[in-house]
Amino acid sequence: MKRAAVRMADVAALAGVSAGTASKALNNTGQLSQETRDRVRRAAAQLGFTPDARGRALSSGRTFTVALLTTDSSGRFSIPIMRGVEDVLSAGELATVLCDTRDDPLREQTYLRSLVARGVDGIVVTGRRTEPRRPINVSLPVVYALAPSTDPEDASVVVDDTAGAASTVTHLLSLGRTRIAHITGPSHHRSAVQRAEAVVASAGDALCGEPVYGEWSEQWGRQATDLVLRQRPDAISCGSDQIARGVCERLRELGHSVPGDIAVTGYDNWPVMALASRPPLTTVDLRLEELGRRAATLLLEAIDGRAHHGVLELPAQLITRESTLGT
Amino acid sequence: MKRAAVRMADVAALAGVSAGTASKALNNTGQLSQETRDRVRRAAAQLGFTPDARGRALSSGRTFTVALLTTDSSGRFSIPIMRGVEDVLSAGELATVLCDTRDDPLREQTYLRSLVARGVDGIVVTGRRTEPRRPINVSLPVVYALAPSTDPEDASVVVDDTAGAASTVTHLLSLGRTRIAHITGPSHHRSAVQRAEAVVASAGDALCGEPVYGEWSEQWGRQATDLVLRQRPDAISCGSDQIARGVCERLRELGHSVPGDIAVTGYDNWPVMALASRPPLTTVDLRLEELGRRAATLLLEAIDGRAHHGVLELPAQLITRESTLGT
Numbered sequence: 210m211k212r213a214a215v216r217m218a219d220v221a222a223l224a225g226v227s228a229g230t231a232s233k234a235l236n237n238t239g240q241l242s243q244e245t246r247d248r249v250r251r252a253a254a255q256l257g258f259t260p261d262a263r264g265r266a267l268s269s270g271r272t273f274t275v276a277l278l279t280t281d282s283s284g285r286f287s288i289p290i291m292r293g294v295e296d297v298l299s300a301g302e303l304a305t306v307l308c309d310t311r312d313d314p315l316r317e318q319t320y321l322r323s324l325v326a327r328g329v330d331g332i333v334v335t336g337r338r339t340e341p342r343r344p345i346n347v348s349l350p351v352v353y354a355l356a357p358s359t360d361p362e363d364a365s366v367v368v369d370d371t372a373g374a375a376s377t378v379t380h381l382l383s384l385g386r387t388r389i390a391h392i393t394g395p396s397h398h399r400s401a402v403q404r405a406e407a408v409v410a411s412a413g414d415a416l417c418g419e420p421v422y423g424e425w426s427e428q429w430g431r432q433a434t435d436l437v438l439r440q441r442p443d444a445i446s447c448g449s450d451q452i453a454r455g456v457c458e459r460l461r462e463l464g465h466s467v468p469g470d471i472a473v474t475g476y477d478n479w480p481v482m483a484l485a486s487r488p489p490l491t492t493v494d495l496r497l498e499e500l501g502r503r504a505a506t507l508l509l510e511a512i513d514g515r516a517h518h519g520v521l522e523l524p525a526q527l528i529t530r531e532s533t534l535g536t
Numbered sequence: 537m538k539r540a541a542v543r544m545a546d547v548a549a550l551a552g553v554s555a556g557t558a559s560k561a562l563n564n565t566g567q568l569s570q571e572t573r574d575r576v577r578r579a580a581a582q583l584g585f586t587p588d589a590r591g592r593a594l595s596s597g598r599t600f601t602v603a604l605l606t607t608d609s610s611g612r613f614s615i616p617i618m619r620g621v622e623d624v625l626s627a628g629e630l631a632t633v634l635c636d637t638r639d640d641p642l643r644e645q646t647y648l649r650s651l652v653a654r655g656v657d658g659i660v661v662t663g664r665r666t667e668p669r670r671p672i673n674v675s676l677p678v679v680y681a682l683a684p685s686t687d688p689e690d691a692s693v694v695v696d697d698t699a700g701a702a703s704t705v706t707h708l709l710s711l712g713r714t715r716i717a718h719i720t721g722p723s724h725h726r727s728a729v730q731r732a733e734a735v736v737a738s739a740g741d742a743l744c745g746e747p748v749y750g751e752w753s754e755q756w757g758r759q760a761t762d763l764v765l766r767q768r769p770d771a772i773s774c775g776s777d778q779i780a781r782g783v784c785e786r787l788r789e790l791g792h793s794v795p796g797d798i799a800v801t802g803y804d805n806w807p808v809m810a811l812a813s814r815p816p817l818t819t820v821d822l823r824l825e826e827l828g829r830r831a832a833t834l835l836l837e838a839i840d841g842r843a844h845h846g847v848l849e850l851p852a853q854l855i856t857r858e859s860t861l862g863t
Contacts, residue, residue, distance in 0.1 A: 257649060283615065284612075288636075292638075304602075304650065309618070323631065426812070428812070485778075
């Protein structure tokens with residue numbers, strides 16, 4: 210196994226900075242300008258500089274590894290969040306380990322014991338639900354992403370579902386829609402309830418009936434369409450892209466044009482649903498990569514001894530397509 | 537940070553085996569019966585045994601970490617493969633690091649340098665395509681999964697697409713279908729070509745026209761349906777579940793019943809497509825978790841000095857549902 214012979218001092222010399230500054234830039238610590246950080250990283254890339262992680266771990270007591278602990282077996286949410294986490298950490302040469310607990314508390318305990326034994330620097334905890342979750346019990350820096358910790362002393366980064374759902378209603382109202390129905394997932398899912406409450410609050414008189422709760426599936430979208438058509442809506446706001454896709458399919462079968470007769474909005478911006486839908490869906494992007502980047506940044510600060518507390522809400526982003534705008 | 541006080545000797549005593557046997561069982565090495573391995577693992581779980589990974593790394597020169605290097609940014613293929621890899625490795629207390637190269641050769645080089653510097657024990661290389669790929673250039677045990685290495689000296693585990701596609705044809709013939717059409721993805725994708733050639737070879741006289749190549753999308757499935765209907769098929773075999781879902785949708789729009797008039801088969805067993813399709817799809821499961829388990833087992837043997845060479849083909853599995861069987 211060949212080791213790179215390039216030293217931190219070589220990187221510093223090429224970048225025209227001190228070795229200390231080069232180290233800070235590559236480890237994403239300290240107060241440096243973005244320009245300096247970029248210059249050091251370019252120099253490191255140019256020279257093929259690789260810090261010996263095991264050597265660093267021995268001298269510093271750190272392993273320069275961060276774990277992403279997830280309950281999301283499908284990777285639907287954890288993969289984009291991991292991409293964001295990696296964006297931030299890989300610049301500082303930290304490795305990210307993905308641990309899939311498969312929503313099994315025993316498996317979670319086993320992973321936590323193993324991560325503590327390995328001496329990881331910190332843990333990002335994420336999942337596929339937005340319900341607040343009990344905190345994990347480790348003496349390490351931890352940041353929660355998507356699902357916040359129930360302990361207000363912990364640092365959590367979540368998506369602002371209230372503003373996200375409200376943005377679809379504002380969009381529908383701006384298009385002149387006056388009778389808005391809402392179809393969503395299970396009433397025991399926080400994301401369904403939060404989005405529904407935001408739709409009710411922002412639609413006001415334009416709401417044409419109570420939100421209809423059911424499942425996160427296309428099939429439920431098709432079934433619920435028949436129910437809400439009795440409310441004679443000119444727009445149907447949906448709690449997920451899967452539901453919205455089912456709604457569009459059922460409306461087409463019944464001869465209603467989308468968005469001519471009825472505009473439809475989804476939620477999630479899951480390409481395989483939002484783009485395959487006929488027509489493609491106006492929807493809300495959860496910005497999961499940005500969520501991962503913010504969680505990783507908070508974690509690095511916590512590792513550096515500057516821990517944050519409380520819940521940081523990130524804005525979601527409305528993406529407009531043919532299901533409301535037409536062609 | 538609290539360390540577990542349980543030692544390997546305690547685990548061995550509870551399991552009624554020697555410390556050497558307990559170590560082999562937990563590290564997935566040596567020749568032991570499955571029953572012994574299971575007994576030791578249960579004992580370890582019961583006592584909450586956690587080997588100190590850093591201590592082991594220092595004494596053995598190993599870090600007990602394996603990397604999964606993937607080009608599959610969506611996680612569609614890499615997440616199930618990773619689950620399989622973890623199944624095998626976590627029993628031996630090895631951590632799995634997921635590295636997403638985003639199909640960028642520079643990013644891949646950076647990851648490889650970093651993994652070598654960290655002294656990982658081995659690497660599983662995977663992707664989202666089945667094309668043979670150039671080998672990675674590291675002096676570490678490596679196993680390729682899904683996409684084989686072009687070097688016959690390397691160890692690769694792949695899905696037997698030829699047998700998988702043939703199994704759909706055998707199934708259609710057994711149902712009495714005599715006019716089989718085939719719609720698939722791009723002709724420059726190895727998986728599309730292999731599956732199409734297998735369909736042609738196994739359908740024989742029952743093939744009612746040349747395979748139709750296009751895209752991996754529902755939209756292409758809908759478009760291609762109109763093309764192949766001129767061949768007057770009583771069955772349409774598709775190269776992916778997305779294509780098959782589009783075919784079913786278009787057939788329904790045109791008033792053809794599935795499978796009454798025309799039976800349809802998919803490929804991949806991707807739940808979000810295969811189950812949401814109307815009707816749900818008969819399809820081929822790639823058994824990606826099993827692929828991951830086999831790759832991890834080969835990697836452990838290579839780490840132990842018993843490297844395999846050549847390509848191991850795993851059988852895929854036909855899953856029958858309403859799109860061929862009816863309700």
